[in-house]
Amino acid sequence: MLKEKGQRLFRTSPCTHRLYTIWSVVVLALALTGVARADQPFLDSNAPVRFNGETLFVIHTGLADIDPAARAAAIEKRLERLAHVDPSIIDSLTIEDHEETSYVVTRAEVLFVVTEQEAKLIGKPRHVLARERAERIQRAFRAIALPSVDTGPLPSSIHLRDLLWAGLATALLIFLAVAARIGFPLLYEFIDAWHKTRLRSFSFRGFELVSAAHLVDTLVFLSKFVRIVLSVFVLYAYFHFILDLFPQTRDFEQRLLAALTIPLDGMRGMSANWTSLIAGLLLTAVTTGLFLGALKLFRSLFPQAIEKISQWGRTTKYCLKIQRVELLSGAQIADGALGIVRILHVVAYASLVYLYVTSILGFFPATQQLSLELLGYLIEPLKLIGLTFVSSLPDFIAIVIIVLVTKYIIKLIHLFFTGIERGAITFQGFHRDWATPTYKIVRFFALVFAAVAIVPYIPGSHSEAFKGISVFLGVLVSLGAAGSFSNIVAGIVLTYMRPFSVGDRVKIAETTGDITEKTLLVTRIRTNKNVDVTIPNALVLSSHIINFSSSATNPPPLILNTSVTIGYDVPWRKVHELLVAAAKRTTYILETPEPFVLQTSLNDYHVTYEINGYTKHPNQMAAIYAELHQHIQDQFNEAGVEIMSPHYTQVRDGNKTTIPDEYLPKDYQVPGIRIWPLRSPRIRSESPSSDRDTPR
Numbered sequence: 001m002l003k004e005k006g007q008r009l010f011r012t013s014p015c016t017h018r019l020y021t022i023w024s025v026v027v028l029a030l031a032l033t034g035v036a037r038a039d040q041p042f043l044d045s046n047a048p049v050r051f052n053g054e055t056l057f058v059i060h061t062g063l064a065d066i067d068p069a070a071r072a073a074a075i076e077k078r079l080e081r082l083a084h085v086d087p088s089i090i091d092s093l094t095i096e097d098h099e100e101t102s103y104v105v106t107r108a109e110v111l112f113v114v115t116e117q118e119a120k121l122i123g124k125p126r127h128v129l130a131r132e133r134a135e136r137i138q139r140a141f142r143a144i145a146l147p148s149v150d151t152g153p154l155p156s157s158i159h160l161r162d163l164l165w166a167g168l169a170t171a172l173l174i175f176l177a178v179a180a181r182i183g184f185p186l187l188y189e190f191i192d193a194w195h196k197t198r199l200r201s202f203s204f205r206g207f208e209l210v211s212a213a214h215l216v217d218t219l220v221f222l223s224k225f226v227r228i229v230l231s232v233f234v235l236y237a238y239f240h241f242i243l244d245l246f247p248q249t250r251d252f253e254q255r256l257l258a259a260l261t262i263p264l265d266g267m268r269g270m271s272a273n274w275t276s277l278i279a280g281l282l283l284t285a286v287t288t289g290l291f292l293g294a295l296k297l298f299r300s301l302f303p304q305a306i307e308k309i310s311q312w313g314r315t316t317k318y319c320l321k322i323q324r325v326e327l328l329s330g331a332q333i334a335d336g337a338l339g340i341v342r343i344l345h346v347v348a349y350a351s352l353v354y355l356y357v358t359s360i361l362g363f364f365p366a367t368q369q370l371s372l373e374l375l376g377y378l379i380e381p382l383k384l385i386g387l388t389f390v391s392s393l394p395d396f397i398a399i400v401i402i403v404l405v406t407k408y409i410i411k412l413i414h415l416f417f418t419g420i421e422r423g424a425i426t427f428q429g430f431h432r433d434w435a436t437p438t439y440k441i442v443r444f445f446a447l448v449f450a451a452v453a454i455v456p457y458i459p460g461s462h463s464e465a466f467k468g469i470s471v472f473l474g475v476l477v478s479l480g481a482a483g484s485f486s487n488i489v490a491g492i493v494l495t496y497m498r499p500f501s502v503g504d505r506v507k508i509a510e511t512t513g514d515i516t517e518k519t520l521l522v523t524r525i526r527t528n529k530n531v532d533v534t535i536p537n538a539l540v541l542s543s544h545i546i547n548f549s550s551s552a553t554n555p556p557p558l559i560l561n562t563s564v565t566i567g568y569d570v571p572w573r574k575v576h577e578l579l580v581a582a583a584k585r586t587t588y589i590l591e592t593p594e595p596f597v598l599q600t601s602l603n604d605y606h607v608t609y610e611i612n613g614y615t616k617h618p619n620q621m622a623a624i625y626a627e628l629h630q631h632i633q634d635q636f637n638e639a640g641v642e643i644m645s646p647h648y649t650q651v652r653d654g655n656k657t658t659i660p661d662e663y664l665p666k667d668y669q670v671p672g673i674r675i676w677p678l679r680s681p682r683i684r685s686e687s688p689s690s691d692r693d694t695p696r
Contacts, residue, residue, distance in 0.1 A: 047072035049112075051079045052144055056136045061118045075112045079137065082106070083144065090141040093134045095127060102130040104137075111137075162245045173238045184227050191219045218293050225289035233282060280363035287363075291356045298352070302345045309337050354378070388459065395457040402457075406450040413442055437495045440520075483538075484521065490537035491520035504549035505618040508540055514619055528622045548618035556593060557614045560624055564632060565606040570641050572599065572607065578639055579611040582631035588624045589613035637663040 047069040048055045059068040059075075066074075082089055089106050096103040102114045114133065119126035313334020320328040328336075354374070361371035419425040421435035460466050495518075500506050504515050506525070513527035523540050525533045548558055566575050576597040583595035595613040602608075611632070615624060636643055642658050656670045 049075050049079075051076065051083075051137070051140050054140060056140060057133050059118070060121045061115055063113060063115060071112070078109070078111055083141065087141050087144065090138050093138060095130050095134065097127050102126045104130055104134050165245055166242055169238055169241050173234065176234055180227060180231065184223065187223055188220055191216055191223065215297075218297050221296055222289055222293045225292065226286075229282065229285040229289065232285075283363045284360050287356065287359050291352065294352055298345075298348060302341065302348075305341055306338060309334055309341060313338075392459045395459065398457045399454050402450055402453050406446060410443055410446055413446065414439060417442075431498065433498070433501065434496065437492075437520075441492065483536075487521045487537045490541040491518075493541060494518070494523070494537055499545045500547050500550070503619075504547055505621065506548065507546035508535060509543040511535065548621065557590060557616050558618050559612050560589070560615055560621065560628075561610050561612045562625060562628060562632075563600065563608055563610045564636075564643055565603065565608050566641065566643060567606050572609075574639065574641065575607075575609050578635040578641065579609060579632065582635040583611050583613040583628060585631045585635075586613065586624060586628045588615050588617045588620050589628065590615060 047059045047067075049057055049059060049072045059072045062068050063071055089108070092107050093111065094105055096105055100116045104111045104114065112133070114126055114130040116126055119129045122129060124132075313331050316330040316334070318330045318333070319326050320333060358371050358374045358378075361367040361374065416425065417435045417439035420427070420430070421432055423432060455461050458466075500515050502515050502518060505513070506515060508523075508525065511525055511527065511533050513525040513531075513533065515523065516526050516532065517524040520537070522534050522536055525535065527533060564579070579597045580595050583589050584591055589595060590613070593614050595611060598610040598612065600608045600610045611628070613628070617624070633643075637659050640659060640663065657664070
């Protein structure tokens with residue numbers, strides 16, 4: 001079935017017949033053009049040289065101020081004179097080659113001249129053309145030397161040889177036609193057989209860009225095009241060979257070549273010789289076939305790629321993300337890829353057309369200069385980029401060396417400071433916690449020095465534009481980063497001042513909490529309420545810093561204190577005992593050193609007592625104070641001592657005590673109101689309890 005399908009597909013189609021017809025019409029039109037111009041103004045500039053009724057050759061160009069017709073007439077006169085004087089002198093014709101001309105001379109004179117321009121127009125080397133014309137003159141003189149052929153045809157042996165060559169050429173033409181008729185369909189079937197064996201689909205990362213069927217169609221199209229070109233070339237060679245065999249048709253062959261070489265008089269200076277023209281036409285045909293094949297391939301490649309990418313974008317779950325942040329979804333990536341493919345589509349078509357046009361123009365001498373100019377527009381930028389890249393290779397090598405040296409120097413520095421941080425390397429006065437920030441500072445300066453060393457090797461770094469951009473960036477950095485630089489300097493100073501470490505309980509300005517992070521720009525604190533506060537290092541350096549943790553690990557430990565006010569009626573020793581007992585019952589208060597009490601002030605109505613306790617857990621300050629206050633209340637309530645703060649100024653008779661019920665005796669009763677009888681002031685003042693019962 002595959003074979004039958006291939007035969008149906010690759011059998012000579014009406015389209016192929018039409019192409020054959022078009023090429024035949026073109027060749028016939030060119031031939032008719034040459035014939036039609038044989039007796040028209042074309043001969044005004046192409047003068048034939050005739051002798052004894054036969055055209056020997058045609059003069060196409062003038063010489064100095066002599067036009068072709070005058071040259072042809074002069075050559076005919078010389079030939080007529082030699083034929084009457086001494087015909088045998090023609091046997092002594094020789095060729096003398098000079099720089100731009102070839103002289104055909106006898107023993108006595110110059111018979112005619114063949115110029116380089118004329119040889120190019122005919123399409124033969126100058127000395128070969130001169131030799132052919134000399135041989136034709138010699139044959140013509142030998143013909144008039146024989147009595148039997150003065151006015152008759154050439155000898156029969158010559159006719160027979162030419163006929164044999166013509167028959168052989170015709171047989172070869174028929175053989176080639178039959179071979180093409182049989183061979184090319186077999187070639188089509190052979191290419192179709194590659195569909196499942198050698199020809200594979202062109203894929204990229206799982207996407208089928210060009211299928212095997214499209215590749216088969218393209219190869220078959222190119223094969224058909226090659227068949228047409230070869231057919232036209234063989235027909236042209238056959239007719240050229242046949243017309244050149246017989247003297248009766250040589251003049252027509254010369255005129256046909258002239259018609260193909262110079263179709264218009266005005267284009268004489270622009271046209272190339274006939275060989276270059278035929279070669280250009282053949283190359284044009286081949287290039288056109290390749291161009292059409294590439295177009296056919298592009299028509300299947302890009303739509304299929306666009307369809308595949310669109311289908312992938314509709315079904316994929318892939319996305320571009322950094323950790324958990326999605327930067328681009330699969331649909332967005334597909335849209336971007338489609339845009340790139342469409343741009344490549346346009347660029348590919350434009351490049352193909354550009355290369356095709358420049359190639360066609362380069363096949364013909366008249367348009368080679370234009371082709372070179374068009375190619376120059378494309379090649380010169382690439383050439384400039386390539387030369388710039390080659391000239392910049394030493395600079396790139398220097399940059400690579402600087403980068404590698406800097407990389408290994410930084411590794412060595414990191415190894416050194418890692419040893420300091422582990423304690424393997426020690427210096428007096430250099431703390432281990434300085435290792436990491438010092439390494440970062442040294443690494444920064446190493447990178448800066450490397451950048452300074454690299455800048456002179458960057459292409460274009462010495463240009464005024466690069467210098468202007470550098471100055472502009474410097475101004476922007478200096479204006480916009482002043483605050484940042486002040487924070488960086490403050491961060492460096494704080495690093496080597498060591499006022500706190502990560503995890504310390506500190507108070508900076510009005511913020512109290514634990515240090516969670518130190519950087520060159522900011523310091524972060526987490527308060528008791530788990531609120532993160534970020535403070536710029538410049539503000540930290542300008543504020544007072546209280547570190548509660550710095551003395552927690554060094555004796556004596558941190559002292560926490562709180563105050564209570566007790567009335568004068570309570571003995572101070574009793575108060576000291578109660579406060580110390582409350583401190584000892586607190587979880588994080590150390591028993592050694594023992595807590596102590598200070599009487600900080602004697603107020604109008606009460607005494608201020610301050611309980612001080614040692615602790616090694618400054619990060620638990622809030623919990624310690626809360627528990628200490630609870631134990632103080634419990635101790636004083638259990639001892640029946642009222643905490644008179646704030647103090648009372650009212651009559652207490654008949655009022656219940658402020659001590660909680662659980663601390664009161666079971667038989668406690670609220671005292672009644674005591675009323676004393678009214679007496680004289682003298683009697684009242686003498687009463688022993690008057691002072692005690694007088695309200696305060």
